Amino acid sequence: MIRTLVADDQVTVAQAHADLVERVPGFVCVGMVHDGRQVLARVGRGDVDLLLLDLAMPELTGLEVLRALRSQPRSPDVVVISAARDLDSVRECVRAGAVHYLIKPFTFAALRQKLEHYASYREIASREGTVTDQAEIDAALAALRDAGDSVLPKGLSRETLAAVRHVLRTTPQGVGAQAVAEEIGVSRVTARRYLEHLVEIGSVERLPVYGRTGRPELVYRLS
Incomplete structure (x- = not known):
């Protein structure tokens, strides 16, 4: 199971996101936190694989949390969930290490798709040893992409x-x-x-x- 921590400053929103995570096979919500310092403290326990992180957090912003996590040797992967739609926010989150960026509000289908792609990436990237060729690295990175954009249904351009x-x-x-x-x-x-x-x-x-x-x-x- 992929142990997922939900971080959102609104308690009801965090609970809603946690409930959605529990509906995706292979994922389990291990907790909810509501400010940036709580995120770092909870992640420090070492039992979080994936963090769903809101940007508008008190104490430390989501972006500050992302940057702080980069200095930790075994930090979880991060999916940013935010109402911010400006490209500056997206770029900063990618630079800070986010593997996905999901805009609020979103549907369950959108979250499930992101989590399923992440699970595919994690399965490939967590294998032991070295890769045999470029194709293995390409496959791991491709697994993170949105299938809806990378592979269109027949007849669509x-x-x-x-x-x-x-x-x-x-x-x-x-x-x-x-x-x-x-x-x-x-x-x-x-x-x-x-x-x-x-x-x-x-x-x-x-x-x-x-x-x-x-x-x-x-x-x-x-x-």
Whole structure:
């Protein structure tokens, strides 16, 4: 089992994240802490494999915790979970050693995917001995990647997916498949395939909009 520590300054949020961790096969939550100094003290006990770390922590910020952990010889791997969407925060966390960055709020599917990819990486990287060739290192690093981005379903292109994401970013209130189709110049069916793919990998949420006769319209927005 991968022993996971949840760190979030909000008690209810930490509990919710801990409950989600327990739902992922192969993972167990070994505790919850609510400020940066508590994180370092709890990690110091030596029984934490993975830390889910919020950035907005009292006493020590999440980024300060990350930097402090780098000086410890057997520190856990860290997945940052934060509402911060600016690229500076992402870059700083990567520089400080985070293996993943998950934006709040997120779906269970998104967290499960990150944890499953981490478990695959850990299984490869924890083998004893030396690697035989570059391919083994590539396989370990590839395991950390989001499968939703690295391997697209048949018939989907990265260029069109990027265009769909751009429309979603510029319409934070949500947008329907028809509007996306008209914006990027594809059919409604095609636009919906891309939108549903983003829903499946946890990047987008699907919401029904009521108020008109007949079936509710589906609106998609970034999670």
